[in-house]
Amino acid sequence: MAHQQQQPQKRRQDLKRKECAFCEKETQYIDWKDYPLLKTHVDYFGNIRKRYLSGTCLQHQKMLRLSIERARFMAMLAYRK
Amino acid sequence: MNPVSAASPEVLDDEVTARIYEVAVLLPYPMGQKEEHQAIKEIENIFKEAGAREVSKDVWGQRGLAYTIKGSNEGNFIIYHQEINPSKVREIDTALRIVPGVLRHIVVTPPKGYRIVKYSESYEVWLKERESAGEKTKREREEEIQKSIADKAKRQVKREKTAKAETPTEVVSKEEISKKLDQLISDDSIEI
Numbered sequence A: 001m002a003h004q005q006q007q008p009q010k011r012r013q014d015l016k017r018k019e020c021a022f023c024e025k026e027t028q029y030i031d032w033k034d035y036p037l038l039k040t041h042v043d044y045f046g047n048i049r050k051r052y053l054s055g056t057c058l059q060h061q062k063m064l065r066l067s068i069e070r071a072r073f074m075a076m077l078a079y080r081k
Numbered sequence B: 001m002n003p004v005s006a007a008s009p010e011v012l013d014d015e016v017t018a019r020i021y022e023v024a025v026l027l028p029y030p031m032g033q034k035e036e037h038q039a040i041k042e043i044e045n046i047f048k049e050a051g052a053r054e055v056s057k058d059v060w061g062q063r064g065l066a067y068t069i070k071g072s073n074e075g076n077f078i079i080y081h082q083e084i085n086p087s088k089v090r091e092i093d094t095a096l097r098i099v100p101g102v103l104r105h106i107v108v109t110p111p112k113g114y115r116i117v118k119y120s121e122s123y124e125v126w127l128k129e130r131e132s133a134g135e136k137t138k139r140e141r142e143e144e145i146q147k148s149i150a151d152k153a154k155r156q157v158k159r160e161k162t163a164k165a166e167t168p169t170e171v172v173s174k175e176e177i178s179k180k181l182d183q184l185i186s187d188d189s190i191e192i
Helices: A035-040 A058-073 B033-049 B086-098 B119-129 B133-166 B174-186
Strands: B019-028 B053-069 B072-084 B104-108
Touching (some): A035 A058, B019 B053, B019 B086, B033 B072, B033 B086, B053 B119, B086 B104
């Protein structure tokens, strides 16, 4: 049986790459005390929103993780709901 | 988690110049005034002993906690910005662990060019500005009703316009027609 070559999957043309919200503002440091900002990056269960959903770049996601962990330690944010 | 570990002890010498550190302390909220005073005094004494210079102090006041710590659901955050010699930071960290009444504490090294922001003020502004879920649904419902009323009014105006265009310009009533007919019949001058 002849092996059929698989054609490469076509990429959707209307897909738009998400841009990092922190890069637009040129954020250098994400403060752990900024509760209104951190709250938007945490879901209902207290998990940090994934990078591929929020569009945050790796550099800022790492900053965000650190500040969220600090806020959790100080009981500003929940570890788990 | 411990930010103090970021500064390695080998580098910490007395020669290193003092830099600004952020020290946050969490106290339980329903706390006796005397106990609170004593706790704050003890914390500030620790800074004094370490030869720290106070840059700013921000008291947040009553705040709800995300989880209970030692049976308290509410707390009072105090954020200090102190100029401390890096060699003394570990000393302060261990001393704060023993202070009675302190639920949590954290020592953070802010990055270069960090501007001190008083989050107690901005948080209150945010609390006022944000709308609750109930308010949001209420606003959305009102907007929907207003939109439907406006659409209805527009449709009515359009209907009236089309109706005007369809009807003839002069409308003669039945009475007028009958009057004219009577005149014509009674008129003798007309010969048929």
